[in-house]
Amino acid sequence: MKFKTLAIGNSRDLMFGIAPHPVKTRRGLLIGGGMVYPELNFTVPPGAPIDRKTLPELRDKYAAAVREALERALHLDAEGLVIEFETLLEMTLDPFIGTELTKAMNEVCEEYFQKYGLKSEIRLTPNDTRDFDRPPLMRSSRHLEGMFKLFEDGAAAGGDLLSIESTGGKEVCDDALLNCDIRQVVFALSVLGVRDMKFLWGKIAGIGKRQGKILGGDTACGFGNTAMVLAEKQYIPRIFAAVVRAVSAVRSLVAIEEGAIGPDKDCAYEGVYLKAIAGIPISMEGKTAACAHLSPLGNVAAACADLWSNESVQNIKLLGGMAPTVYFEQLQYDARLMNTASASGSKGAAQLQKWLVDSDVCHDPQALILAPDSVVAISKEIVSAENYIDASVRAGLKALSIIDEAIAAGYLKSSERENVWIERLREELQSIPGDENRFVAEMQPLLDTEKVILSEYGL
Structure with a gap:
């Protein structure tokens, strides 16, 4: 593991809008440099046909949504924003579609930058199409070429921040979550997930270098957020979901080790640990992401955010206007409040952060482990570890200790x-061997070979 010390060792310094290593974008956004910016994410309505025949209409709708959001940004005196383009399956399987939509949105961003000086950037997030093979072929999938081509061509077309919601290990983790099997969760994340992250982000880093683009980061959404949603529906314990969240930080850290510098992706609630460890700026989502999923983290998620996101909303008509424009306004007002608190001085920012944290953490263990004090304590355990498995176990045990x-x-x-x-989770975590070969040997007989192919992870 690369990181042995924390970039932010004092929880008082883990604050929204400020990161030790801010990121400056092509049009001049300084993310983590003292200001929180909105990050808007939207998608097409359900059932909308996506192919080359409908591409002209799609292009117009995506461009119009961005134009309306930027127009509203001007009216609200916004300093800038990020627009995430999280592609749908068809847009990645045919990378020409994803590239053309990126180009259309970027042209609008450039127009508003040239005319009005409004700073905006496109975050390009191709979906991980390998997950559509059964069992997933993480290194030999026929979908890999198209996914990497979208990264390459989409970056050239104006995608300045590169991210992905990768799924390595998910085919094991899904059943492990439903069975509340923390050993299999750790195996999925710290063995399979880590190995896949190294493979995948090594490739993405090469694309970013060739195109001169910013490597944002990954997200354990398919793991930590899946656990959170299951807990919200009372299918699994909230304490179990909280431990999964802490453990998930280790696999997401690999993207930073491979060259990502942030801002990481919004649905990576584990980003708070990455900020403490590596000092990168992060994107977070909370109450304004209820359009995409419910959560117990509505306020505390903003405590350390550098970008503030809505996760995703369908491009449909609401009473106030088109949904992306409406959600941008909500994000902008949240960001304006945080920035006003920061401008008032350190005491004002600290007070607002305290309210954001205190309003959530007593209600749910998943919120508690995202509080700055908890984040620093868990992050210290991660950087003290000998390897990824040890780091995952330490993170989980520390989360349990904080909750207890x-x-x-x-x-x-x-x-x-x-x-x-x-106590059950503590005992199971303590039973996990730190040696990868031994852990693989213990877990291999328990795996469903119709769902996972270990050779696709180099095992």
Whole structure:
């Protein structure tokens, strides 16, 4: 593991809008340089046909959505924004479609930059099409070429921040989450996930270097957010989901080791740990992402954000206007409040952050482990580890310790139905061997060979 110390060792310095290593974009956004910017994400309505025949109409709709959002940004005196283009399956399988849509949106961004000086950038996030093979072919999939071509051509067309929601290990983790099997979760994330991240981000880093683009980062959305949604539906314990979130930070850190400098992707709630460890700026989502999924993290997620996102919203008509424009306005007002607090001085920013944190953390363990104090404590365990497995185990154990202490102090609301999982998870985490070969040998007989191919991970 590359990182042995924390970039932010004091939780008081883990603050929204400020990162030790800010990122400056092509049009001049300084992300993590003292200001929080909105990050708007939108998609087509369900059932919309996506192919080359409908591409002209799609191009017009994407360009119009960006134009309306930028026009609203001017009216609200926004300093700038990021627009994430998170592609749908058809847009990646046929990278020409994704590239053309990137180009159309970037042309609008450039127009508003030249005419009005409004700074905006496109984050290009191709979806991980390897997940559509069954079992997934992580290194030999026929979909890899198209995915990398979209990265390459989309970057050339104006995608200045490169990210992905990669899925290495998900074919094991999905069942592990439903079965509350933390050993398999750790195996999926710290063995399969880490190996896949090294493979994938080595390729993406090469594309970023050739195109002169910014490597944003990855997200464990398919792991941590899946656990969060399952917990919201009461299918799995919230404490289990909180531990999964802490563990997921280790695999996402690999993107930074491979050259990503942030801002990482919005649905990576584990980004707070990456910020503490590597000092990168991060994108976060919370209450304004309820259009995409519900969560117990609506306010605390903003505590350390450098970009503030809505996750994704369909491009449909609402009473106030088209949904992307409406959601941009909500994001802009949130960002304006955070920036006003920062401008008032360190005491003002600290007070707002305290309210954001305190309003959530006593209600759910998943919120508690995202509080700055918890983030620094868990991050210290990660950088103290000998390897990725050890780091994952340490992160999980520290999360359990924080949760256990908060329950004992009467600070965190919980139930006996939840609390019984603390000792069970602690024992299971402590049983995981730190040696990868030994861990693989223990787990291999338990894996469904119809769902996972270990050779696709170099095993």
